[in-house]
Every structure is written in C-alpha cells, then in structure tokens.
Amino acid sequence: MSITVKDVAKKAGVATSTVSRVINDHPSISEETKKKVRAIMEEMGYIPNLTARNLGKQISNAIGIILPPLDSKERLGNPFYLETIETINEEARKAGMTVAIATALDFEALLSNVKQMHRQKQVDGFILTYSDNHDPIINYLMKEQVPFTLIGQPYTHEEKITYVDNDNQLLGKQATEYLMQHGHQNILFVTNTTQENVYFERYFGYQKALMLANLPVHPAVTFQGPEDYVNFEQLLKDKKPTALVVIDDLFAMRIIQLLNLYHYQVPEDLSVISFNNSIFATLVHPYLTSIDVDVAALGKMATQSLIEKLNNNEQTSARMVVPHQLIKRETVIAIKE
Template sequence: MVTIKDVAKRAGVNASTVSRVLKDSSAISQITKERVRQAMDDLGYVPNRAAQMLASGLTQCVGVVLPPLTTPDRVSEPFFMEILTAINDQAKQQGFTVSIATSNSVEDLAEQVKLMYRQKRADGFLILYSEKDDPVQHYLSSHNIPFVVVGTPIEADPNLISIDNDNQLMGEEAVKHLQRKGHKKLLFVTDDLTSRVCLDRYRGYQQAIEQLDLPVQPILLFDRKDPATLDLLIETIQREKITGLIVIGDLLSIRVIQFLSFYGLRVPDDLSLISFNNSIFSKMLHPYLTTFDINVAQLGQTSLIRLLDIIEDRQQPSTEVIVPFNLKERESVRDLYR
C-alpha cells in the first residue's frame, strides 16, 4: 500500500507537506501542490479517509438541502440539477463528498439535517432556498453548525453568508429590455407567489415600471391546476392589451407559450416574452427564449468554497455574495420598432 511517506519521497518534500496538500493548505505553494498531486497520481495513492477523519474530526462531506418539493414542476426544475452538479464537481476537487436532503416540507427537512449531523454524515450544509422562519436554518444557527444559503435571506442576519444574484436588478433589466424594444404594457407571471426570488424580481419590475412611467400590473399566478388563474391571465392580456410578458423561469415560460397557443396567441408575433435561468429549456423549442443567464455553475462553486472556508476555520466575513448575470437575447422578444 502506498503511504504518505512514499508520496513525499517521490515529490521530494516532507510527509507533513503532503498532509498539508491533502488539506489544500494555503501555506503550500501551487507549484508544490501540483508536484505532490502528480506524485500521488504516479503512485496511485488513495488518501485514507478514516484516518483523515480521526485526525481532523471532519467527515469530509457536506449536506445539500433542496427546497420543499411542493409542486411537481419543482422536481423537474433544471436549476437544481445544474447547481448540484457544480457543487459536486467543486466538492470532489476539495476532497469532499455530497449528501442530499429532500422532502415535501421544511419540518421534515429539518429532521433529516439533524440526523445527518448527529450521525456525522456532514460537516456543514448548503441550503438551496430561503424561507421565513425556516426550521433548518434555525437548527443550524442555534447549534453553531456551518451553513451557507444559496438565495437572498428573507430576514437580515449579520452572521449569515448567502450567495445569490441581484434578482431585483434582474427584474428591472427585464422591463428595460422590453421597453427598449417598444413594449409599454408588461405583465409579470409566476407559479410561486411566496418565494424570495419571485418577490425580488417583481419588486424590480415595479421599480422599473415606475421609473419609465409605464402602467403597472399586479403579479399574476399561473397554476395549471387552477383554471381561474389561467382565465385571469388571458383576460388581463386582452383587456390591458399586454405586449410583453416577464415570466419567472424557463420551464414556466414554455408552459405559458403552449397555453397561449390555445388562444391563438403566438410568441413573439403577438406577445413577447423574457425569462430567467438560461436552462436547457430555453433552447428546447422555438421560439428560443430570451432569458437571463444566472451563472448557476458559479453559484454552486462559490457556495461550496465559502462553506469549506467556514468548516476549515479560514477567515470568512459574514456577507452576501452577489454572482453576476447576463441577458441572452434570442427569439422570444419582438422589436416593435422594426
């Protein structure tokens, strides 16, 4: 069996240096790290995780808490698969593994998180949602367990680290983009009236509408199981002569486009549509969606790195980290000036 001493001899360093490289210590230069890792690859060295756990007290695993799966569409939302992939890839580079907690309720999620931590199956947690009075966050905070929230916190907390986009600014930019294309009567459509992401983006919509002196419309719910919400959407579009829709996500945008087609309304000929997330759905069907790329990979990577900083006691200011976004212009927005 290849040992740390064998790796050290091959790399021309001390065994203690190899141990520091395994922990990705910032005290070791990148050149030395690469030489040691090359020696590990050459010799086929596999770290003894059990020994590392005993020495460090860490499980070398992080828990990822998905939001409550309250709707069938949430299960199929590509955002979660994309960010899980990014988190897992970054964790693998750092020598960590990932465990997932998922359920239909925040209460059950909290019980899973408690069990995972008590059974030493996670050193810290990434929470992929933000809710008011969340029992998961409450448990982690009250027990001083490291965690990072992907999303904007509902309530201000000076001790919380969160990773997110500027969703309010995104909502503003959506309105301004449509206005530059000649659209003045705009509607904001969502499938979730309570999420922080939705509320922030709609707040941005409201601010831009007021700045541009355009007619403001109340946020509308699109719920396939509630015909009243669908009727209200069509009625509002027809009554207010809406020409532009801002829809909370790509998957819902596809459903809205399909729904509108039943009424003879085509995107972008009759209605323009702008969306968010730049997921696989944005280029699945024509018209390809004009949508905001929220840099999901960067959200996942940054959140994992910040969590490991806390776990490994590296200096980490409590703050909100904002990941940039950019607009992908495609087919679903029509320029009325042309």
C-alpha cells in the same frame, strides 16, 4: 504490499504523528516539512485513508446540498437545481469531498432530514440552494451554528450569513426595460412562486422600471392553483398586455403553451422574457429570450466559500454577486404601432 504512515515517516525522518498532521494540513507543521513529506508520499505512492483521517478529525468530509421542498412538477423538473448540484459536486470533488442531498416534499420533512444529517455527522456543512420566506432550516442551522452558505438572498440576518446571488432586482428591472426598449408599455409580471426571495427581488425590479418610466404597474399574476390557469385567459382580455416578464424559463414554457391554447402567438401577440437561460430556453421554437444567471458560478462560489469556512473553522459572513447576461432570442419583438 501497501504503504503505511510508518513507512512514510521512516523515509522522511519524522514522527508518524507529523505525517498525520501533514495529511490533515495542520497549521503547527511548517510549509517546508509539509512539502517534504508530501513529496515522499507521492514518491512512495502513499494514499491517505480518508475514512481513518476523518474519524480522527471527527469530520465526514462531505457537503450537504439542501434543495427546496419538491412540491410541484416545476420544482421537480427545474434544471437550475440539477445544474447547481452538478457544479457543487465538481467543486467538492476537487477538494477531496463528497456530497449528500437533502430533499423532501415539505419543510417539516426537510428539516427532519437536515437534523439527522447534522446530528449523525454525515456532513460537515450545508449549501442551501434557495431562499424561502417560511424556511425553518436556516433558523436551525444558525441556532446550532452549523457552517453553511446560501445561494440566494436571505430574508433576515444578512449580516451573519455568507450568501452568493445575482442582483435579482436589477435582473427584473433590466428584463422590463428591454421590453420597454421594444415599445412595450403594458407589461405583466407572471410567477408560480410567491415565497422565494427571487420572486420579490425580480418583481421589485419590474415595478421600479415601470415606475421610473411613468408606466402602469400591475399586481403580479400568480399561479397557485388550477383556477389561476383557467382565469388567465380572461385576465389577458381585461389587462390587454403586449408583453410578459416570467419568473423563470421552465414556467415561461408553460405560459407559452397556455397562450397557444388561448390562441395567442408568441411573440406576434405577446412578447415573453424570462430568467436562468436554462436548457428549456432552446428546446422548442420560438427560442426564449432569457437572462443568464451563470448557475455554474453561483454553485462554485457557494461551495468554495463553505470549504473555506470548514478549513478555517470559523463562522463568517459575506455577500457575493454573480454577473448576469441578457441572451436575445426569438420571444421579444418590437411592438407594432
């Protein structure tokens, strides 16, 4: 025979409405009563019906994870997003919540998905896993006052948004300085994205390090289409760099393959440093020197902040910075005089 709310209320000597409020952690119930009722629920083996509970509260008990438009193989296979989903899912599970994922090939379809999830009350709030210059979704969430947190630094409204990020400008600066410490003076910054804030911040850091050292600063080498891969060989011949700072590990792997195609050896001819310290960093030799951004901490803090917003039913703003760590491996060597 299944235990009901009435059974718990009878044994606890309280009204059934009191038990319901305890289940929903209502502030009107004292901590003493909550402890007493919860102890009896555990003793009797009563498990609250989350569906019924959520209907009563008009909530879904779910978190929406918004991925960026998966419009390229790099984004589709980027372990950063998979690791982020895994961490968010684990934190949500601890809080008795589930997750739903919003994804699409472009921003228009992605916005449509997010609107549907919100209007149909499929989720209570969202975690944005990226920060893009032309993102219509963040504007929608702010306009509709939908609770959300952001992994990354927003382009606008920083004072109104709760976001968790690394200090990406410092990451870019330290990656470049590490190359400089190994004698490199002619360094290029290589990227396959120019819309995401992570690119701007890391590139600014690269610029800052070189400017402070009175070394030449180059425009970012951007890969947007097939012609950029073809032109890269000539660019290397013209610029004659000794080292590259690459936007992330996955793209660094592609760049190393491209360098091999053009008969450059890493690190003998060109040193390479990248970011994220993903699984790709140690898949093949040479192992990538990379800056660990602690993806688990990013996802955990973003999820905990969103759950806190939902529990307190308030729109707050905060900036949380996750520490990083340089992982020294095989793709950076001291330059030969």
